[in-house]
Structures are given as C-alpha cells and as structure tokens.
Amino acid sequence: MTSIRERNTALILRAASEEFADKGFAASKTSDIAAKAGVPKPNVYYYFKSKENLYREVLESIIEPLLEASAPFNQPGQPADVLRAYIRSKIRISRELPSASKVFASEIMHGAPHLSADQTAQLNTQAKHNIACIQGWVDQGLMAKVDPHHLMFSIWAATQTYADFDWQIATVTGKANLDDADYEAAAQTIIRLVIKGCEIDENQPSASEQVTRA
Structure with a gap:
C-alpha cells in the first residue's frame, strides 16, 4: 500500500x-x-x-532508468539482441518519462552544472563500457567497421527525440499524442536502421545457444 x-x-x-x-x-x-x-x-x-534538491531528484529519476537501459550491454549477448533491447528501453524512457528526459537534455546542454560527480562518473563509465562492447563486436567481425562513439550518439539522438522534440513530432504527424503503434513503429525503424546499417547478422546464435551447441 x-x-x-x-x-x-x-x-x-x-x-x-x-x-x-x-x-x-x-x-x-x-x-x-x-x-x-x-x-x-x-x-x-x-x-x-529546496528547489535545488527537487531539481536534483528529477535528474536522478531519469539517470537511474538511463543506466538500467544499458543492462543488455552488461551481460554476454549478440549485437542484434543487445542493440535491439537497448533501443527499445530508450524508446520506453522517452515515452514514460518525457518531461524528465527534457530536463536531463537541458542540463547536459548547459554543461551539467547540477549533476553530481558520482552521477557524471556513472553515466560516463556506462557509456564507455557500451562503446567498448561495440568496438569488440567490430573487432570480431560481427558488424561493420563503424565508429562506436558516433553509433551510440546516433542511437541517443534517435530515441530521445521522441521526448525532447515532442512538439515537432506532434506537428509533423498531426497527432497530439503518439499511441502504442507509433512507438512500436519508431522502435522498429530505429532498430532496422541500426542493424542493417551496421551489417549485423540477425541469425547469429545467442550466447546461451552457443553454449548449448558446444
């Protein structure tokens, strides 16, 4: 209760x-x-x-989901599975926490003056880990030789735009609010662009399947 x-x-x-x-x-x-x-x-x-503490709590309310969205990178997995799950998590954040996402975006654009050193370190450490995973896949020949930093930046931009630029999206689509089908179409489109653009084989067996076959 x-x-x-x-x-x-x-x-x-x-x-x-x-x-x-x-x-x-x-x-x-x-x-x-x-x-x-x-x-x-x-x-x-x-x-x-204080208002300052309240603002920091709003930031914390979006930082935790952003870190949790990277969970697929923190365990063994094939590129297609990991990136698909990550993109879906980022779209879900934009849908469920649009205002907090805007606050976070504004904070970053102003140099992150209210983020604590610990929060900054957490976000940077996770981002570097994700980028290292992508570089590892590139080195193993599991995907095209893309720049992992810019791939990550592109995914951030593509997924967060559904929260940060909702007015523009509403204006272009003619909808006051996007529905389930819209968010599903967004996720599928971004996933397809990333998977196909990075030349990732979606038929690669998962980590568990590889263990079973071995």
Missing part, C-alpha cells in the same frame, strides 16, 4: 518534471509546482528541502 509520503513525493516529482521541462530551473516556482501537484507549497519544502 502506498504511503501518503510516497504518494505526495511522486506527485511533486511529476509536477516538478513538467515545470522544469517547460520553464527551466531558474524560471520555475515552487508555488507553481505545488499547485500542479495539488499539495500545499510547504509540502514541497518538507519533502525536498
């Missing part, structure tokens, strides 16, 4: 994500966040102490 504290903090975090995404950190007011969350303004300070 969800406690009152858990319910209120979740409401405040969601409202703060939307306010920070729409107005930025400096222009956002705790009074507006409280009103959007449907709680008294003192509750914001009771749970988060």
Whole structure:
C-alpha cells in the first residue's frame, strides 16, 4: 500500500518534471509546482528541502532508468539482441518519462552544472563500457567497421527525440499524442536502421545457444 509520503513525493516529482521541462530551473516556482501537484507549497519544502534538491531528484529519476537501459550491454549477448533491447528501453524512457528526459537534455546542454560527480562518473563509465562492447563486436567481425562513439550518439539522438522534440513530432504527424503503434513503429525503424546499417547478422546464435551447441 502506498504511503501518503510516497504518494505526495511522486506527485511533486511529476509536477516538478513538467515545470522544469517547460520553464527551466531558474524560471520555475515552487508555488507553481505545488499547485500542479495539488499539495500545499510547504509540502514541497518538507519533502525536498529546496528547489535545488527537487531539481536534483528529477535528474536522478531519469539517470537511474538511463543506466538500467544499458543492462543488455552488461551481460554476454549478440549485437542484434543487445542493440535491439537497448533501443527499445530508450524508446520506453522517452515515452514514460518525457518531461524528465527534457530536463536531463537541458542540463547536459548547459554543461551539467547540477549533476553530481558520482552521477557524471556513472553515466560516463556506462557509456564507455557500451562503446567498448561495440568496438569488440567490430573487432570480431560481427558488424561493420563503424565508429562506436558516433553509433551510440546516433542511437541517443534517435530515441530521445521522441521526448525532447515532442512538439515537432506532434506537428509533423498531426497527432497530439503518439499511441502504442507509433512507438512500436519508431522502435522498429530505429532498430532496422541500426542493424542493417551496421551489417549485423540477425541469425547469429545467442550466447546461451552457443553454449548449448558446444
């Protein structure tokens, strides 16, 4: 059963994500966040102490899913399987946490002044690990000789655009909100571009299948 504290903090975090995404950190007011969350303004300070702490919590709410999205890279797997799972996870983040994604993008564009040293280290370490995995696949001849850094940057851009540029997407598609079919089409399109563009054989056996055959 969800406690009152858990319910209120979740409401405040969601409202703060939307306010920070729409107005930025400096222009956002705790009074507006409280009103959007449907709680008294003192509750914001009771749970988060300050607007700065609340902003950092919003960042944390997107950093954890971003790190978790890289889980496929942290275990043995074939390129097609790993990249497919990673892309789907990144699309899911853009769909489920669009406001927090915008806040994170804005933070990065401004030089990440509010990210802690630990958060920066976690993100960089995971990104370098993912890139090293891709380079390993290239070296093994499992995919084309693409630059792993720029492949990763391209995947980030392609998946995060569904959150960070939702207004443009809505304008072009004529839809106020994308539905299940739209997100599935987005995932499939990006996966196809990456798999085919990197010349990855989708029929390669998985790690478990290789062990079984051995």
